[in-house]
Amino acid sequence: MDDRTMRAVLFDRYGGPEVLYAGRVPRPEPQRGEVLVRVRAFSVNGGELAARAGRVRLLTGRRFPQRIGLDFTGEVAALGTGATGVAVGDRVWGVLPRTGFGSAAEYVAVRADRLGHIPEGVDLVDAAALPVATTAITALRDKAGLRPGERLLVRGAAGGVGNAAVQLGRAWGAEVTGLARAANLDFVRELGAQHAIDHRSAAPRDLGRFDVVLDTAGTDLRAFRGLLVPGGRMVTIAFDLARPAASLGSIAASAVHGRGRVRFFSGNPTRALFDDLAREVAAGNLRPAVDARFPLEETAAAHRALEAGGVRGKYLITVD
Structure with a gap:
């Protein structure tokens, strides 16, 4: 050859x-x-x-x-x-x-x-x-400034970035809640999440309040943004591919309107x-x-x- x-x-x-x-x-x-x-x-x-x-x-x-x-x-x-x-x-x-x-x-x-x-x-x-865990490091440490004792919600907790975020959040002293499919909840707990919830059975409004929300899905960002406590931070690494213009526009608008800016970035380590x-x-x-x-x-x-x-x-x- x-x-x-x-x-x-x-x-x-x-x-x-x-x-x-x-x-x-x-x-x-x-x-x-x-x-x-x-x-x-x-x-x-x-x-x-x-x-x-x-x-x-x-x-x-x-x-x-x-x-x-x-x-x-x-x-x-x-x-x-x-x-x-x-x-x-x-x-x-x-x-x-x-x-x-x-x-x-x-x-x-x-x-x-x-x-x-x-x-x-x-x-x-x-x-x-x-290597994808570098995105979780940037999201939690640099974009959200996660601190020990804070409540962290990870959406997509069983996925590539999500599983790393769960591990890091627990190691850095946060109280971690992970959203995933029902079949993956035990896996999310094994990663270190204190709370693992089936994302299909719980509406965002029923999840509680959080200091930091990490989103890996890019959809329903307004609903998850509404879970932030005063001073809370939300980071997303995705946008809605079915509605890209509207999704990115919503992220941009969050910087100047409403409570809690949504920080969006693409990993480039x-x-x-x-x-x-x-x-x-x-x-x-x-x-x-x-x-x-x-x-x-x-x-x-x-x-x-x-x-x-x-x-x-x-x-x-x-x-x-």
Whole structure:
């Protein structure tokens, strides 16, 4: 096989999981300041499902084939000129910048400052469940300023960001309530939530009052915003894809109208945040929550499983 190419997950049209296939693309060469990583695993993220289905085609365009994959773990295979902070053979994790996908492949070239070192003792594949936890760190620590003793509500507590937020919230001394499917409530309690509630059986108005609300769904934001106590903070990492303009408009309006601003952001971690992640893992505050592993050729099955709902942590794709 030509070593100038590599396997990667592609799609030639927008659609369901069935449009995904494993094809071959040119193997990247690290440019100045970049690192070539031999990918060992990546996870399936909700944003990729929307991109594959064409729900954000104004951003992704109509040029095909397109790639998927945001986060990854692996070993450093080569260094571009001027790349610092890592060495060939290092075990690393990373997230690609917001400008595109592409980690669903055998190799990825990424700037050195977008990588972090995986702590010793963490399995290289299971570690792929954790880069998304940088979003939880940013949401709770930097955007919400969560303090010990505060009441934290995590919406989507069994998912990728949600499960990390539950673990961190408990470790940082908050009283954590997690919303999830009924079948996942025991899992949410195992993560550290003092209260786990079936999101289908409880209306927002019945949940109580909270100092911090972390939303991972992007819908019904006004109702959940109404649960904040005076001085409370709400952070969302999603917006309603069925009503994107109205949803984003509502988030923007919350900054100037009503009680409690809704803070919205998209994760974009660099080395300093990965260092914070490694410290949380080493301290025992975070562990990888892996629902299932799939080989690269079965990426479509992983997408199908995530769309079906009910994930406990992350679905991981292994790259042999």
